Amino acid sequence: MSRIVYDRKRWSPNTPIFLNIRAGAGALARRQIADFGASWAAAVLGPDLKMPDAQQTNYPSVGGAPWDRVLAGGPPDTFVGDRPPGWIRGHLVNGRWHGRGDTWRNLVPLTTIANPNHATVEQYIDNYLDACRRYEEQAQRDHWYGVYYCVRASKNPLSDPSETDDAHLYAYAPEFIRIDWRAVRIDKPVDRTPLQALKNMDSYPIQPVASFSSDLRLPALPTPMYDRHVLPADNATGGELLTDLPADFPTAQDNEFDDWFEIHQVVPD
Template structure:
């Protein structure tokens, strides 16, 4: 488990605490609901700092997507209301839709609140999982580094997902009756490596963890095995490829004030995941 020096013996020798879950998901923030054609549905964005303890045995959560909404389940069947008469679960075009987490449920992202969910096609959701798998590999590397020896700092990642302002439907016309007008055209995923100096000589709690300062990672230590994202993915800046180009519009989810700039450290990145 994560280790800190939480006290000293009478001779001034440090005592390591090794039996606590310290650094999992902290500083999570979720945007408001997207409002399209006057209907609030689906998140605008979310961000959270993720730490190595998320990869401890037994730390993973489920948080299945259980939030419901008329646009998801049934649509609006009343004649003349100008809204979709079916929901995403019964898409007449036979696209398979997922209530996609912005912050993964296994990391602690909620599944009962649409502020952390957005409708994604199965292709888009699968591509998001590709990035999440890369982040999981990084968190596992953070934990291996932590457990190999006493470290004076934690390594983690600041993760952010922002939904596009533009809908999956043509936004140039009044298409309030079209189902796809209520789903984002794409999500943008950003990840930044961070390091947090461990406190010394004090107990630590989740509340304290939320207030500890961090720095961007300019260079990883030699003993740290940074996982490699496929070069084609990094070079493209967009998934799936070919056929998509980076967009220009995100919803009004402002990145947290302390979300760090991208560093050239072999890990930090951004990618758009388009509906397909």
């Protein structure tokens, strides 16, 4: 799908080039007596992710205490054994987008309600990437559109403050995750083969998008995200996060796409 001018006069064949670049993740979150769960993760995602066979699975595979083993000096139970609400190892950067599943630096314990809510936001980003793919296919472009996607975990745990101690399981899960995304533009290299471009994608400058080309039609917000910034909808947004956005994360533009959203966890009764 992606094409570049690689001998100054002709365009390369359609080739997957701009998939996932600048992937980053922070240190594990310090939760009570354990370093457990991601603090943040981010990546710049490109339209080639919507090509056939370009996405991956990267199912969660990492374990350890307190996920599936009792933490010494910690809770007497594990997330695997906690019912309800039921827990999954939730990717910050989706495994389909080449986000890793073999490290807690890209995973946090999410309830079986929070994870589908995060998937609602991910579907919106998928729809945007599909629009970027269609834009790329319509004509010979001198640039790519993509998205810089960053997810951060809350500093506060899910547990009630009166129960936040070493022995309470929910003290080891974030209260919420916050998702920020920005449209980015990357100018295509000239006189490079697709393989050379692929090897150097991390070094190409990313630019914020003040406005989109009229040829690119932005997707509609999913209904659950319309006119709000949080799911479940009866939660209040806000709260301290474990880290700031990456230093190269663009400032939000008034382009009808750049935004943020929070996915809150619900303590079962």
